[in-house]
Structures are given as structure tokens and as C-alpha cells.
Amino acid sequence: MTATLEHRLPKSRQALQPGTIEARDFSFWYGKKQALNNISLIVPPSSVTALIGPSGCGKSTFLRSINRLNDLIPGIRHEGDLSLDGQSIFDKDLDVVALRQRVGMVFQRWNPFPKSIYDNVAYGARINGVTRSSELDEVVERSLRRAALWDEVKDRLRTSALGLSGGQQQRVCIARALANQPEVLLLDEPASALDPGSTQKIEELVYELKRELTIVIVTHNLQQAARASDHTAFFFSGQLVELGPTDQIFTRPREERTDAYITGRFG
Amino acid sequence: MTAIPADSAPKDRRRLAVHRVEIGDRIYEILTTACALVVPALVTAIAIAIFAAAWPALTKLSASIITSSDWDVGAGRFGAAPALFGTIVSSAVALVIATPLAIGVAIFLSEFSPRWLRQPVGFLVDLLAAVPSVVYGLWGIFVLIPMLREHVMPFLRDTLHLGATPFFSGAAYGPSMLAAGVILAIMALPYISAVSREVLLAVPRSQREAALALGATRWEMIRDAVVPYAKSGIIGGIMLGLGRALGETMAVTMVIGNRPEISASLFAPGYTMASLIANEFSEATSDLHLSALMAVGAVLFIITLIVNAIARWLVWQVSRERAI
Numbered sequence: 001m002t003a004t005l006e007h008r009l010p011k012s013r014q015a016l017q018p019g020t021i022e023a024r025d026f027s028f029w030y031g032k033k034q035a036l037n038n039i040s041l042i043v044p045p046s047s048v049t050a051l052i053g054p055s056g057c058g059k060s061t062f063l064r065s066i067n068r069l070n071d072l073i074p075g076i077r078h079e080g081d082l083s084l085d086g087q088s089i090f091d092k093d094l095d096v097v098a099l100r101q102r103v104g105m106v107f108q109r110w111n112p113f114p115k116s117i118y119d120n121v122a123y124g125a126r127i128n129g130v131t132r133s134s135e136l137d138e139v140v141e142r143s144l145r146r147a148a149l150w151d152e153v154k155d156r157l158r159t160s161a162l163g164l165s166g167g168q169q170q171r172v173c174i175a176r177a178l179a180n181q182p183e184v185l186l187l188d189e190p191a192s193a194l195d196p197g198s199t200q201k202i203e204e205l206v207y208e209l210k211r212e213l214t215i216v217i218v219t220h221n222l223q224q225a226a227r228a229s230d231h232t233a234f235f236f237s238g239q240l241v242e243l244g245p246t247d248q249i250f251t252r253p254r255e256e257r258t259d260a261y262i263t264g265r266f267g
Numbered sequence: 268m269t270a271i272p273a274d275s276a277p278k279d280r281r282r283l284a285v286h287r288v289e290i291g292d293r294i295y296e297i298l299t300t301a302c303a304l305v306v307p308a309l310v311t312a313i314a315i316a317i318f319a320a321a322w323p324a325l326t327k328l329s330a331s332i333i334t335s336s337d338w339d340v341g342a343g344r345f346g347a348a349p350a351l352f353g354t355i356v357s358s359a360v361a362l363v364i365a366t367p368l369a370i371g372v373a374i375f376l377s378e379f380s381p382r383w384l385r386q387p388v389g390f391l392v393d394l395l396a397a398v399p400s401v402v403y404g405l406w407g408i409f410v411l412i413p414m415l416r417e418h419v420m421p422f423l424r425d426t427l428h429l430g431a432t433p434f435f436s437g438a439a440y441g442p443s444m445l446a447a448g449v450i451l452a453i454m455a456l457p458y459i460s461a462v463s464r465e466v467l468l469a470v471p472r473s474q475r476e477a478a479l480a481l482g483a484t485r486w487e488m489i490r491d492a493v494v495p496y497a498k499s500g501i502i503g504g505i506m507l508g509l510g511r512a513l514g515e516t517m518a519v520t521m522v523i524g525n526r527p528e529i530s531a532s533l534f535a536p537g538y539t540m541a542s543l544i545a546n547e548f549s550e551a552t553s554d555l556h557l558s559a560l561m562a563v564g565a566v567l568f569i570i571t572l573i574v575n576a577i578a579r580w581l582v583w584q585v586s587r588e589r590a591i
Contacts (some may be wrong), residue, residue, distance in 0.1 A: 067480060069476060069479060069480060072475075072476075072479070074382075097482050097483070097484055098482065100479065100480055100481065100482040101481070101482035104480070104481075105476075105480040107473060107476065107477070107480075109473055111471075111473035111474060111476070111477040112477075113474065113477065113478075113491070113492060113495070113496075114495065114496060115495070123478075123481055123491070124481045124482060127481070127482065127483055127487050127491070128482075173477070176477075176481065177480070177481065180481060180482060
């Protein structure tokens with residue numbers, strides 16, 4: 001048991017510094033189908049980077065490569081490199097489990113476990129061996145506060161997370177990811193299935209959180225990218241067409257294809 | 268699939284088609300309703316027949332039929348407590364053995380097995396359910412019982428020193444409650460395993476990804492996200508296996524020893540209600556004897572009803588928890 005715990009993070013670690021993600025000539029294949037072609041980019045720490053582009057352009061594949069969630073899929077292959085804080089995430093010495101604790105992820109369709117709100121948020125701490133209830137209480141409260149959900153649920157922590165509204169469930173998932181004190185948070189279209197009010201809450205949350213961690217968000221919603229991000233990367237058929245400050249991408253895109261996409265001529 | 272625009276057909280022909288569909292719907296509705304009514308009617312008819320036939324014994328013997336251990340046909344005493352005890356214990360032993368094994372098989376097939384192995388292994392496990400029970404009985408007599416007598420029972424009793432407990436003490440004859448439990452475990456296993464496998468495979472990918480993305484290992488993902496999500500279905504599978512074990516007659520009769528005694532030891536021979544009915548029905552001459560056997564059948568019927576009710580209740584509980 002100790003052997004498996006050692007390579008994980010210390011139980012009571014402090015929040016890490018926001019991480020830096022770097023891709024160098026990163027290409028990715030599902031079987032014979034190439035999904036990403038020579039992507040090179042840097043996501044600076046304490047910023048929000050939006051990945052935009054039409055369906056199937058590879059933006060989700062790129063996002064899911066950062067925490068190696070694509071590992072589950074048989075027949076995948078990559079070339080080039082992806083690194084977190086200068087260390088390759090494909091390094092043989094790097095433990096995928098530890099990587100996924102440093103890089104949290106929130107999905108398009110909220111997916112809380114069929115457990116109580118408390119147990120959902122405490123999950124990451126529990127699998128790291130935290131058993132003291134005072135410590136767990138602290139993790140749960142801190143994470144729910146960071147996810148701007150504490151005041152709404154503090155009186156019903158022991159009830160099922162599935163009884164909450166969609167937007168609240170999604171924020172439970174964000175709190176659950178934050179409980180691990182990640183340095184990077186990956187958001188895969190986190191608001192695409194939510195109503196405008198809940199969407200706004202998520203966007204405000206993203207804005208709050210970027211002071212403490214690095215955020216990469218995949219979105220179909222161009223207004224959302226424009227509102228919530230510092231940098232925007234436009235993907236098209238597996239290639240990174242353009243990356244720049246969000247203002248510049250949306251007002252003075254350098255590439256013709258970017259201009260066509262953001263003005264709605266395709267996609 | 269060539270799409271024909273709806274308005275391309277002449278108007279009157281369309282009306283005719285709608286009319287014909289309505290008649291078809293009506294016939295179909297009547298047919299399926301009739302089919303659906305046949306089943307509950309049949310169950311009710313069987314229940315009425317059993318309880319009517321059991322009535323003389325139930326009024327004459329009342330509760331002694333399940334509380335007394337005295338089964339003396341000549342004296343007109345019919346106490347089936349040992350058979351009731353044997354049915355419950357042999358089924359419980361079967362579940363204790365079969366449940367972990369079946370869930371293990373299901374988890375392997377749904378989570379770890381390479382794709383090419385999933386089909387053949389799953390097929391073989393399912394095949395266990397298709398073997399006739401008399402074949403299991405023969406296998407029990409010629410293979411299982413000698414193996415239990417020569418190796419397993421001495422090992423449990425002497426090597427593991429479990430003989431100190433009442434459950435594994437006494438002489439190892441072979442035909443025993445343990446033999447019946449093992450046979451029933453093999454027979455119940457495919458039911459539990461098949462249902463569990465299906466529900467595990469039905470766990471959404473988003474639940475698996477949620478656990479993995481939080482830094483769970485594969486094992487933690489299965490333990491915390493996959494199995495809890497599938498819990499109600501797995502319980503349903505276990506109850507299906509229990510129903511199978513409770514009612515099984517032939518294989519059990521061949522290996523349990525058919526001795527109407529209550530013993531704490533699993534090494535001792537026993538009896539089950541199903542075996543009792545099967546063994547004595549053809550020789551039952553007096554009306555009371557026949558009625559007593561029917562009463563035993565009625566008790567078995569009620570027990571299986573209760574098991575199914577509990578299963579439904581458990582599944583309902585779990586799914587309700589999830590919905591809150």
C-alpha cells in the first residue's frame with residue numbers, strides 16, 4: 001500500500017504553483033486516423049486559454065491528451081511531446097495517476113458520482129488516504145467555496161449530488177476537481193448544456209480561478225471564448241491555425257480561416 | 268432507403284392506409300393484451316391449486332409443518348423443518364460461494380479482458396446455465412463428492428482447524444449440505460455473472476472518466492465508480508441466482524444425502540423442500556401425506572415470492588437513493 005501511495009502527492013500538500021503546459025510538434029492518431037498534426041503551443045501559467053474550432057478539429061483530443069485520458073482508447077499513438085512545468089507527461093518515470101491529480105478535468109456532461117455532495121467532493125482526498133474527518137471537512141468546505149457553491153449546499157451536504165440542478169451539479173464537479181489542489185484545470189465545454197444563468201456563473205468562476213491555476217477551456221461558444229479567456233487557439237482539421245491574445249484573435253485575426261470561423265462563415 | 272415525400276401519394280390512398288393501420292393497431296393491441304394477461308392468470312391459477320390442495324394439511328397440522336422435525340408418514344406426523352432448513356442453508360452456502368466468483372468473472376470480462384477473450388469466456392459462463400441439472404447431479408456424485416470427501420473436507424476440518432467450529436465438524440461422508448451448496452453455486456453462478464456483466468458494461472463512460480480524471484487508479488475506478496453505479500443490477504442478479512438455488516431439485520436430491528435432520532455441520536447430509544416433494548410424491552398414498560407435500564410446496568412458493576419481493580425492494584431502494 002505504501003508503495004502505491006509514495007509516488008502520489010503528500011497528503012497535506014499546499015496548492016502547487018499554476019502550471020505551464022507546452023506542446024512541441026505534438027501529433028496524435030486514433031488508429032490510422034490522424035487527429036492532431038504538429039501542434040506547438042505554450043499555455044502560460046495563471047491564464048485562461050480557450051480552444052475553439054469546428055467539431056472534429058481536434059481541440060478535445062488535445063485537451064484530453066494533457067491529462068492522458070486518451071490512454072483508455074485502444075490503438076492510439078502520438079509523436080512529439082507535451083510537457084507540464086518542463087517535464088514530459090509521457091516520461092516513463094511519470095505516474096499517470098499523479099499527473100491526473102495535478103491536472104483536474106471537468107466534462108461537458110456533468111458526471112457526479114451517485115453519492116452525496118460531500119462524498120463527491122471528498123473523493124480525491126479519500127483515495128489519497130485522507131481519513132481524518134476534520135481534514136476532509138476542511139477540504140470539502142474549501143473546495144465548495146472555491147467553486148462558489150458552498151452557500152447553496154452547506155445545509156444539504158449529505159444529500160445526493162444528483163438532486164441538484166444541472167448548473168449546481170457541474171459546480172460540484174468543479175469543486176471535486178479543485179479538491180485535489182490541481183495546478184491546471186481542463187474544462188471540456190463545461191457550460192454547453194447549461195442555461196444562460198448557470199453558464200454565467202461558470203464563466204465568473206473561471207475568471208476567479210485563473211488567479212490560482214492555469215485553465216484550458218474547450219468551447220463551441222465563441223462569445224464565451226471572447227468573454228472568459230486571455231488567449232485563444234483556433235484549431236482546424238487537426239492543425240493549430242492561430243494562437244494569440246483573445247482580443248487580437250477576435251478583432252484582427254491574422255489568418256483568413258480564423259476570420260471565416262469567428263465571423264460564422266463556416267463551422 | 269429512398270425517402271418519398273409524404274404528399275406524393277394520392278390523397279385517397281393515404282386515407283385508406285391510415286384506416287388499415289388503425290385496424291392493425293387494434294388487433295395487435297388485443298393480441299398483446301391477451302398474452303400479457305395469460306401470465307398473471309397462470310400464476311394465480313397455480314397458487315390457488317397449490318393452496319387448495321395444501322389446505323387439509325395446513326388446517327390439520329397448522330404451524331407444525333414448518334416447526335416440527337418429526338416426519339413420520341405412518342403416524343401421520345409431517346414436520347418439514349429440516350427440509351426448510353436445508354433449502355435455506357444450501358442456498359445460502361451457494362450464494363456465499365457463487366457471488367464473489369460471479370462478480371469477479373463479470374468484472375474481469377467487463378473491465379480487464381481483452382476484447383477477443385470477452386465473447387468466448389462469456390459464452391462458456393452462460394453455457395453453465397444450459398447444462399441439464401441431472402448432469403450436474405451425476406457430476407456431483409462421481410466427481411464432486413469424492414473430491415470433497417478425500418480432499419476438501421479433511422483440509423477444511425484438519426489443516427485449517429475449522430473442525431473446532433460446529434460448521435465443519437463430524438465425519439466426511441461425502442453427500443452433504445456442502446456438496447449441495449457447491450453444486451447450487453455452480454448453477455447460480457451464470458445467472459449472477461451474466462446480469463452483473465451486462466450492468467457493468469452499461470455503466471456510462473462519463474462515470475469512469477470522472478474517477479480517472481481525479482487520479483483514481485483503475486482498481487479505484489472500478490471500486491468507487493463502476494461497481495456502485497451497477498449495484499442495483501448486481502443485487503438483482505444475485506436474487507435471480509438465489510431464486511434458481513431455492514427451487515433446484517434434481518441435482519440437489521442427488522448429492523445432499525436426503526436425511527431429514529437439522530445439523531449445524533455442513534458436512535452432514537440434509538434435505539431440501541424440493542427434494543422432499545420429488546422423493547415422496549410418487550409414493551404418497553394417504554390424502555394427508557399428499558396434502559402435506561402440497562403444503563411444503565406452498566411454503567417454497569411463498570419463500571420464492573418473498574425473495575423476489577426483497578430483490579425488487581432492494582433494487583428500488585438503490586435506484587431511489589440515486590434519484591434523490
